[in-house]
Amino acid sequence: DTGVSQNPRHKITKRGQNVTFRCDPISEHNRLYWYRQTLGQGPEFLTYFQNEAQLEKSRLLSDRFSAERPKGSFSTLEIQRTEQGDSAMYLCASSSKQGGAEKLFFGSGTQLSVL
């Protein structure tokens, strides 16, 4: 178990640029989540994949955001035309068990700063 890996750890970009983050979940986990965490707040749900299928998206995800999980392994989160309000920590989590008490394993996150 090597844990959930996220890259890059930090990303600084200028407003209007596109950015892409990558998440490598624990290998046997078929469920993958993206969360966003802003300063002073808890993580907020963004989207969920079961295998390669994106089954749910939060209303927080505007049309500038897109996430993929080709082949049900790693996932990418792209933000187009970044805005200063997109500055946040983007967290990825994975799990293998369905149910309300499932345990999520979180990565260390990607800290995005939009200048």
Add this chain to the structure above:
Amino acid sequence: AQSVTQLGSHVSVSEGALVLLRCNYSSSVPPYLFWYVQYPNQGLQLLLKYTSAATLVKGINGFEAEFKKSETSFHLTKPSAHMSDAAEYFCAVSVYGGATNKLIFGTGTLLAVQP
């Protein structure tokens, strides 16, 4: 709608003193409740979870939490604080809606441990 409220964004204790971090929940159905810890520059790690099996839940690193339905609370405690406990702690409730169970997090409590 389900939610959690964490009372006190900052808590400071002396090493060896009791740790008490407060969490109240709101839920129209029996909830699944969690405490996660986040160390600086790291992802969230599960401390413990309540799934209705027992009201007193023991977790890692000597932490425990008690589910009190009458008080709608799920406070986190540790008898004796260590310096290594300094971190941010998040209470969360599992919400089923759409395709999956999502975690709704509180705003977090930053625990400082003084020598």
